[in-house]
Amino acid sequence: MTAATAQDQTMTQTWQPLCTKADLVAHSGVAAWTETPEGPVQVAVFYLPGQATELFAVDHHDPFSDANVIARGIVGDIQGEPVVASPIYKQHFRLKDGQCVEDEAVRLRCWPLRFDGERVLIDLG
Amino acid sequence: MTTPTPQDLIIIGNGMVGHHLVEQLVERGSVDHFRITVFGEERHPAYDRVHLSEYFSGRDAADLALGEADFYATHDITLRLGEAVSRIDRENREVVTDQGRYRYDSLVLATGSYPFVPPIPGAETGQPNRLVYRTLDDLDTIRAAATDARRGVVVGGGLLGLEAANALKSLELEAHVVEFAPRLMPVQLDDQGGTALREKIEELGVGVHLNRATTEITAGDDYRYRMTFQDGEYLETDLIVFSAGIRPQDTLARECRLEIGERGGIVIDDECRTSDPEIFAIGECALWDNRIFGLVAPGYTMARCAADALSGPFRGPEPAGERFAGADMSTKLKLLGVDVGSIGDAHGTTDGAISYRYSDEATCVYRRLVVSGDGKRVIGAVLVGDNASYDTLLQYAQNGIALPADPASLILPSVEGAPTLGADALPEGATICSCHNVTKGKICETIDAGACDLGAIKSETKASTGCGGCTALLKSVVDHELEARGVEVDHSICEHFTHTRQELYSIVRVEGIKTFSELIEKHGASSTPSLGSSSAPKLGSSSAPILGCDICKPAVASILASCFNEPITDAAHVPLQDTNDTFMANMQKNGTYSVVPRIPGGEITPSKLRVLGEVGEKYGLYTKITGGQRVDLFGARLEQLPDIWSELIAEGFETGHAYGKSLRTVKSCVGSTWCRYGVQDSVGMAIYLENRYKGLRSPHKIKFAVSGCTRECAEAQSKDVGVIATENGWNLYVCGNGGMRPRHGELFATDLDDEALIRTIDRFLMFYVRTADRLQRTSVWRENLEGGLDYLKDVVIDDSLGLGEELESQMRHVIGSYECEWANALDDPEKLKRFRSFVNDSRPDPDIIVTEERGQLRPA
Numbered sequence: 015m016t017a018a019t020a021q022d023q024t025m026t027q028t029w030q031p032l033c034t035k036a037d038l039v040a041h042s043g044v045a046a047w048t049e050t051p052e053g054p055v056q057v058a059v060f061y062l063p064g065q066a067t068e069l070f071a072v073d074h075h076d077p078f079s080d081a082n083v084i085a086r087g088i089v090g091d092i093q094g095e096p097v098v099a100s101p102i103y104k105q106h107f108r109l110k111d112g113q114c115v116e117d118e119a120v121r122l123r124c125w126p127l128r129f130d131g132e133r134v135l136i137d138l139g
Numbered sequence: 140m141t142t143p144t145p146q147d148l149i150i151i152g153n154g155m156v157g158h159h160l161v162e163q164l165v166e167r168g169s170v171d172h173f174r175i176t177v178f179g180e181e182r183h184p185a186y187d188r189v190h191l192s193e194y195f196s197g198r199d200a201a202d203l204a205l206g207e208a209d210f211y212a213t214h215d216i217t218l219r220l221g222e223a224v225s226r227i228d229r230e231n232r233e234v235v236t237d238q239g240r241y242r243y244d245s246l247v248l249a250t251g252s253y254p255f256v257p258p259i260p261g262a263e264t265g266q267p268n269r270l271v272y273r274t275l276d277d278l279d280t281i282r283a284a285a286t287d288a289r290r291g292v293v294v295g296g297g298l299l300g301l302e303a304a305n306a307l308k309s310l311e312l313e314a315h316v317v318e319f320a321p322r323l324m325p326v327q328l329d330d331q332g333g334t335a336l337r338e339k340i341e342e343l344g345v346g347v348h349l350n351r352a353t354t355e356i357t358a359g360d361d362y363r364y365r366m367t368f369q370d371g372e373y374l375e376t377d378l379i380v381f382s383a384g385i386r387p388q389d390t391l392a393r394e395c396r397l398e399i400g401e402r403g404g405i406v407i408d409d410e411c412r413t414s415d416p417e418i419f420a421i422g423e424c425a426l427w428d429n430r431i432f433g434l435v436a437p438g439y440t441m442a443r444c445a446a447d448a449l450s451g452p453f454r455g456p457e458p459a460g461e462r463f464a465g466a467d468m469s470t471k472l473k474l475l476g477v478d479v480g481s482i483g484d485a486h487g488t489t490d491g492a493i494s495y496r497y498s499d500e501a502t503c504v505y506r507r508l509v510v511s512g513d514g515k516r517v518i519g520a521v522l523v524g525d526n527a528s529y530d531t532l533l534q535y536a537q538n539g540i541a542l543p544a545d546p547a548s549l550i551l552p553s554v555e556g557a558p559t560l561g562a563d564a565l566p567e568g569a570t571i572c573s574c575h576n577v578t579k580g581k582i583c584e585t586i587d588a589g590a591c592d593l594g595a596i597k598s599e600t601k602a603s604t605g606c607g608g609c610t611a612l613l614k615s616v617v618d619h620e621l622e623a624r625g626v627e628v629d630h631s632i633c634e635h636f637t638h639t640r641q642e643l644y645s646i647v648r649v650e651g652i653k654t655f656s657e658l659i660e661k662h663g664a665s666s667t668p669s670l671g672s673s674s675a676p677k678l679g680s681s682s683a684p685i686l687g688c689d690i691c692k693p694a695v696a697s698i699l700a701s702c703f704n705e706p707i708t709d710a711a712h713v714p715l716q717d718t719n720d721t722f723m724a725n726m727q728k729n730g731t732y733s734v735v736p737r738i739p740g741g742e743i744t745p746s747k748l749r750v751l752g753e754v755g756e757k758y759g760l761y762t763k764i765t766g767g768q769r770v771d772l773f774g775a776r777l778e779q780l781p782d783i784w785s786e787l788i789a790e791g792f793e794t795g796h797a798y799g800k801s802l803r804t805v806k807s808c809v810g811s812t813w814c815r816y817g818v819q820d821s822v823g824m825a826i827y828l829e830n831r832y833k834g835l836r837s838p839h840k841i842k843f844a845v846s847g848c849t850r851e852c853a854e855a856q857s858k859d860v861g862v863i864a865t866e867n868g869w870n871l872y873v874c875g876n877g878g879m880r881p882r883h884g885e886l887f888a889t890d891l892d893d894e895a896l897i898r899t900i901d902r903f904l905m906f907y908v909r910t911a912d913r914l915q916r917t918s919v920w921r922e923n924l925e926g927g928l929d930y931l932k933d934v935v936i937d938d939s940l941g942l943g944e945e946l947e948s949q950m951r952h953v954i955g956s957y958e959c960e961w962a963n964a965l966d967d968p969e970k971l972k973r974f975r976s977f978v979n980d981s982r983p984d985p986d987i988i989v990t991e992e993r994g995q996l997r998p999a
C-alpha cells in the first residue's frame with residue numbers, strides 16, 4: 015500500500031491517498047484496501063464522470079452474501095439517485111450514503127473521496 | 140354520556156377457532172367493551188393444527204404459532220394456558236378450574252374435538268400404546284415412542300389417519316394403515332377413488348389393510364404389540380396411533396345441561412348460540428343442523444358469526460351480523476404426496492345425479508365428476524392422483540356455473556382446446572379463499588383501494604393465509620384483475636426507457652446506435668423528479684446524465700452484441716455488463732468465479748482432458764462435470780482468471796460463455812460413429828452447430844442438443860433447439876426447456892438436409908433475438924407468440940414476412956465477427972487491469988476461506 019506523504023499530513027489530518035485515477039474504471043467500480051482507525055477495510059470505489067459527485071466509496075463487503083463483491087456490481091440510478099446493485103443477490107445500495115434500498119435496516123459505510131491531480135484521496139475522518 | 144362497564148367474556152379453548160374469535164373481536168374493536176379471559180388446556184398458545192405434521196419436518200411450536208407472541212398482551216386479553224376448565228356453573232355464571240372460579244357475562248366454548256379411540260381390549264386409557272395425533276404434545280409422545288421402533292400402525296384410513304401414516308414414515312418407520320371400511324377415506328372418496336389412492340399409497344411402501352376391525356391388542360413376538368383382527372389374522376407392530384375419527388369435546392356443556400346432539404356436539408343456532416343464549420359454541424365442538432364441521436374454514440366462519448353476535452349490542456343497528464349457514468366440506472389435500480380432492484356430493488347421492496369417470500390405471504389417476512340430473516351444474520367431484528382441476532371444479536360447483544357442452548371435458552386429460560375456467564369467468568361472488576371468506580369481489584375492491592401486488596392483497600384480506608389450499612387460484616385471480624386494470628400495461632423495460640426490449644432492438648438497428656450512452660441520450664426517459672421535491676422542472680440538458688440501471692444496461696449490452704458483436708469488455712460496453720460478463724466467469728457465493736471452457740458437443744481428446752486436470756490442480760480449483768457435458772472449474776479468485784485462461788487458451792481451449800446470455804452447450808449423443816442404432820453423425824453435427832452459434836448474444840441463454848436416432852439419448856426435445864437424426868436427414872424441434880418449467884420442444888420441420896437445417900436454425904434464432912423480451916427463454920417466448928407455432932413456421936420456413944434473407948445475413952455477420960472474448964482480453968493490458976481484486980494491493984482477499992471435502996476444496 016502506498017504510504018501517505020508528509021504533504022498530505024499537513025493538508026489535513028484525515029485525507030489519505032487511496033489509488034490513482036488510472037486505477038479507476040469509468041462508470042463502474044474497483045476495490046481497494048484502506049487503513050481506518052478501526053483497522054483495515056476493503057472499499058468499493060466508483061467513478062461516475064459527468065455526475066454532480068464523481069467519486070464514491072462504500073464498503074466492498076456485501077452484507078447479504080457476506081462476500082467482498084460490491085465493487086463488481088452494476089452502477090445505475092433509481093429516480094436520479096446513483097446506486098450500485100450487488101452482483102450476488104441484486105440489492106441496491108445508494109452510493110451517497112450506503113443505504114440499502116430494499117432493506118431499511120441495512121446500510122454500507124461510506125467515505126468521501128476526491129481527486130488530487132492523478133491521485134484519489136479518501137477521507138477517513 | 141357514561142361509558143358502560145366492560146363485560147366479562149370468557150373463551151374456553153385456545154385452539155384455531157378460539158384464537159380466530161379473539162382476532163375477530165379485535166378487528167371489530169369490540170375488545171374495549173369486554174374484559175376477555177381465554178383458557179387453554181394445552182401449554183402452547185394457539186397454533187396451526189392444520190399444518191401440525193410439519194412439526195416432524197422441521198417446524199417448531201414457535202413457527203406454527205398463530206399470530207404474534209404479544210398479541211394477547213397488546214390487547215389486554217388474559218390468556219391462561221395450561222389451565223383447563225373443569226365445570227361451568229350456569230347459575231352463578233362462573234367457570235371453575237383447579238385454580239379458581241371466574242365470573243362471566245358471556246361465555247364461548249371453543250373446545251374443539253378429541254380423537255376417538257375404539258374400545259379395544261388392550262388399548263384402554265393409560266395404556267402406553269394408546270397414541271393419538273391431535274396436539275403438539277401428542278407428536279412429542281409419538282416421537283419418543285418411535286425411538287428404537289421399526290414398525291408403526293395407524294388405526295383409521297381417513298384423512299387424518301393417512302397424515303399420521305406419513306408422519307410415521309417421516310420418523311423412518313415401516314408404516315401401515317388399518318381401516319375398518321372397505322376403502323380408504325370412506326367419507327370423501329368413492330370405491331374407485333379409494334382403490335386408486337390405495338395403489339398410490341402402497342407404491343410408496345405404506346401397507347394398507349382394509350376391512351379390518353381390531354379385536355384385541357396383546358404383547359407381540361417380533362414387535363412390541365400384536366393386533367388381532369376379527370378374522371383371526373394379526374399384525375405385529377411397535378407403535379399404534381389411533382385416528383379413527385374425532386368426537387366433539389362437549390363434556391363441559393353436557394354436564395351443565397346445554398342441549399347436546401344425539402351423537403354428541405353442542406347444539407347451536409345461526410348466531411352460534413347454544414340453548415343458553417349467553418353461551419356460544421364454535422368450531423369442532425359445535426353441532427349445527429345436526430352436523431359437525433371437522434375443518435378449519437367452517438370453524439372460522441362460526442368465529443365470525445359469534446364475534447358479530449357478541450359485538451351486536453355495541454355496533455348499532457347496521458349492518459346485520461353474519462349468520463352461519465352451513466359450510467362446504469370440499470377438501471383438497473396432499474396425503475403422503477398424493478393429491479386427493481373431494482367436492483360436494485362426491486358419492487353422487489343426490490336424486491338423478493349423473494357421474495362421469497376418468498381413470499388411468501397406469502398412473503393411478505382417478506377423477507369423477509358428479510353432475511345434477513338436468514345436466515346443468517357440477518354438484519360433486521372426486522379426484523385422486525392429480526388435483527390440477529380441483530380449483531376449476533370447485534368454482535363450477537360453488538357458483539353454479541353452467542357446464543360446457545361436454546361435461547366430461549372437465550375431467551379428461553387436458554388436450555388442445557379443453558375448456559379451462561379462466562379467472563375472468565368467475566362471478567364477483569365466487570369464494571376464492573374459504574378459510575377467510577374472501578370473494579373475488581373483495582379482491583377487486585382491495586385492488587381498487589390501492590393494493591397492487593399479491594403480498595399486499597394477502598395481508599389486506601388474509602386470503603390464502605389459512606389452509607393454503609387457495610394459493611394458486613388467488614394468484615391467478617389477482618394477476619388477471621391487475622392486468623385487467625392495466626397494471627401491467629406499462630411494458631417499459633425500466634424507469635430509464637419507456638420502450639420494450641423489442642422496440643430498443645429496432646431503434647438500435649434502424650439508427651445504427653452502437654453505444655449505451657448514445658441510446659440513453661437520444662431515447663432515454665428523462666429522470667422523473669421524485670415526489671414532493673420542490674425543485675423546478677429540469678430544463679434542457681444541464682442536469683446530470685441519467686445512468687441507467689442493472690436492468691436496462693445488460694439488456695442493451697446484449698442487443699448491441701447481437702447486432703454488432705463488438706467485444707463485451709471494450710471500454711464502452713464493460714460497465715453495462717453483469718459481473719459474470721464483465722469478468723467472463725460465473726461469480727459464486729463467496730465472490731470467487733468458475734471457469735468453463737467450451738467443449739463442443741461434449742467431445743474432448745484425452746490430452747485436453749489432462750490439461751483441464753492440470754489447471755484445476757495447479758490453481759486448487761474444485762472440478763465438476765456439469766449437466767451440459769463439460770467441465771466446470773470452481774473457486775478461481777478474480778486475479779487468477781487471466782493466468783488460468785492464458786494456460787487454457789495456449790492448449791487450444793476457448794471461452795464457454797457459461798456466464799453469458801448466449802449459446803451454452805450443444806449436447807450430443809455418440810451417434811452413428813459408434814452406436815449400433817445411430818443413423819447420422821450426431822457428434823459431428825453438434826460440434827458444427829456449437830461452433831457456428833458460439834458467441835451469439837441473445838435475450839436469454841440458448842441450449843441445443845443433437846441425437847443420432849429416435850432413442851433420443853441427447854434429450855434434444857428439452858432444448859431450445861433440438862435436432863434428431865432420421866433415415867433421411869434431421870428432424871428439428873424448437874422451444875423446449877428444462878429448468879424450472881420444463882416444456883417439450885415442438886416438431887418444427889422434418890427430414891431436413893444439412894443445409895436446410897442450418898438455414899432454418901439461423902432464421903429461427905435471429906427471429907427470437909429480434910422479438911423476445913429480456914430474459915425470456917425460447918419456450919416462454921413461443922408461449923406468448925401470437926399465432927403460435929403456425930405463425931413461427933410461416934415466418935421462418937415459408938418466409939411470410941420476407942425477412943428470411945435479412946435474418947440469415949445478420950447471422951452471417953455475427954458468425955463472421957466471432958472472436959474468443961478471453962483471447963481478446965488477454966491481448967489488452969488495459970482490459971486486464973480490471974482483473975485485480977484490489978487496485979492498491981496484490982494480496983488475495985483474506986475473507987475467501989476454503990475447506991476440503993471429498994479430496995477437493997470448497998467454500999468454508
Ligand code: SRM
Nearest residue numbers: 725733764765766767769771797803876877878879880916
Ligand atoms: C454448472 C451447472 C450445474 C452443474 O454443475 O451441472 C449450472 C449452474 C448454474 N445454472 Fe444451470 N447449470 C448447469 C446446467 C443446467 C441445465 C442442464 C443442461 O443445460 O442440460 C439446466 C436445465 C436445462 C435448461 O436450461 O433448459 C439448467 C437450468 C438453469 C436455470 C433454469 C432455466 C430455465 O429456463 O428455467 C437457471 C436460472 C436462469 O437461467 O435464470 C440456471 C442458472 C444457473 C447458474 C448460472 C445460477 C447462478 O446464477 O449462479 C449456475 C451457475 C453456473 C456456474 O457458476 O458455473 N440453470 N442448468 C450446469 C452448467 C452447464 C454448462 O456446462 O454450461
Ligand SMILES: Cc1cc2nc3c(=O)[nH]c(=O)nc-3n(C[C@H](O)[C@H](O)[C@H](O)COP(=O)(O)OP(=O)(O)OC[C@H]3O[C@@H](n4cnc5c(N)ncnc54)[C@H](O)[C@@H]3O)c2cc1C
Nearest residue numbers: 152154155156179180188223224250251422423433434435
Ligand atoms: C393432523 C391434522 C390435520 C388437519 N388438517 C386439516 C386440513 O388440512 N384442513 C382443515 O380444514 N382442517 C384440518 N384439520 C382440522 C383442524 O385442525 C380443526 O378443524 C381445527 O383445529 C378446529 O379448531 P377448534 O378451535 O375447533 O379446535 P382445536 O384446534 O382442537 O382447539 C380446541 C382447544 O381447546 C382446548 N380445550 C378443550 N377443552 C378444554 C377445557 N375444558 N379447558 C380449556 N381448554 C380446552 C384444547 O386443548 C384445544 O387446544 C386437521 C387436524 C389435524 C389434527
Ligand code: SF4
Nearest residue numbers: 808814817847848852
Ligand atoms: S440417440 Fe440413438 S444413436 Fe444416439 S446414442 Fe442413443 S441410441 Fe445411439
Ligand code: FES
Nearest residue numbers: 572574605606607
Ligand atoms: S381456502 Fe384456506 S387459506 Fe384460502
